[in-house]
Amino acid sequence: MKIFKTKKELQSYLLSCRAAGQKIALVPTMGALHEGHLSLIAEAKKLAEIVVCSIFVNPTQFNDPKDLEKYPRPIENDIALLQSAACDILFLPEIAEMYPADDSPWHIDLGELDSIWEGEKRPGHFQGVTQIVYKLFRLVAPDIACFGQKDFQQVMVIQRLIDIKKLPVSIHICPTVRNKDGLALSSRNTRLSEEGKIKALVLYRSLRYIKDHFGSVSPSQLRQNAINILLQEDGIELEYLAICESRTLQETDTIMAGNSYVALLVVWLEGVRLIDNMILQ
Known part of the structure; x- marks a missing residue:
C-alpha cells in the first residue's frame, strides 16, 4: 500500500x-x-x-x-x-x-x-x-x-x-455491517459497556419490526409500535425515529408505489449517541 x-x-x-x-x-x-x-x-x-x-x-x-x-x-x-x-x-x-x-x-x-x-x-x-x-x-x-x-x-x-x-x-x-446479533458496527459502540452493547440490540429489533410490517401497518402506527419496543429497554433515551422517503428524507404517513423509504433512528445510551437506519423498500 x-x-x-x-x-x-x-x-x-x-x-x-x-x-x-x-x-x-x-x-x-x-x-x-x-x-x-x-x-x-x-x-x-x-x-x-x-x-x-x-x-x-x-x-x-x-x-x-x-x-x-x-x-x-x-x-x-x-x-x-x-x-x-x-x-x-x-x-x-x-x-x-x-x-x-x-x-x-x-x-x-x-x-x-x-x-x-x-x-x-x-x-x-x-x-x-x-x-x-x-x-x-x-x-x-x-x-x-x-x-x-x-x-x-x-x-x-x-x-x-x-x-x-x-x-x-x-x-x-x-450495506451496514452488523455483528451476529444485529448491532451496527461503529467506533461509537466501543464506548459502551458490555451491558450497554446488549441493551443497544433493541435498535435493530425496533428497525426490524418496522421493516417486517412495512406496507401492512400505517407508518404512524409502525413508528409508535417501534418506539414502544425501544422504551422497553432501560436506559434508552429516544432522540428521533422517523419513516421517510429516501431521497428527500421527508417524513411520511402514506406509502406511494414506486417510491423508496427508509427508517431513521437515533438514541442515547450510556451517554453515547447511537445512529442506525433500515431501508424499507
Whole structure:
C-alpha cells in the first residue's frame, strides 16, 4: 500500500493510473477503522482497479471543538487494517494540506437535507462534510465513491452535492455491517459497556419490526409500535425515529408505489449517541 500525505504526490501517482486505463474508487474516512470500513474497501475492490482510502479528521464538520479533540486517531492500527484489506493507496493529509490559508469560504444549498434530522441536530455539519468530500472528489477524481448505508442522510447529502456540482462520480451505498446479533458496527459502540452493547440490540429489533410490517401497518402506527419496543429497554433515551422517503428524507404517513423509504433512528445510551437506519423498500 502506498501512503501519500500531499495532494501533489497523490495526483501525480493517480495520473499514471488513469493513463493505464485503471478505474479508481474512493473510500473517504475519518480513521478509527473497523470491519464496517473494511467492508467498504472490499466492495470498492470489486468495482475498481485502484482503491484510495483517505483518513482525515475533518475539523469543519465538528460542532463542538471538544468532540474534535477527543476523536480517536489510532493511525498505526488503521494502516495495519488497510494493509490487511489490500487497499492500494492511503491518503493521509494534515489539516493545512486540505485547508490552506487562502482557502475560499464554502456554502452549498442542500435544501431541507441541511435542516432536518441530523442537519437540525448538528448545524453546519453537512456543510463541513460536503466541503471536504468536494475537495477529495476534485483531488482524486474517482469513478466511484463508496459510502456506508449507516450514515444514510450523509449519503443523500453527498448525492445532492454530486447533482449540484455535476460531478462524474457514481456513489455506491454499501450495506451496514452488523455483528451476529444485529448491532451496527461503529467506533461509537466501543464506548459502551458490555451491558450497554446488549441493551443497544433493541435498535435493530425496533428497525426490524418496522421493516417486517412495512406496507401492512400505517407508518404512524409502525413508528409508535417501534418506539414502544425501544422504551422497553432501560436506559434508552429516544432522540428521533422517523419513516421517510429516501431521497428527500421527508417524513411520511402514506406509502406511494414506486417510491423508496427508509427508517431513521437515533438514541442515547450510556451517554453515547447511537445512529442506525433500515431501508424499507
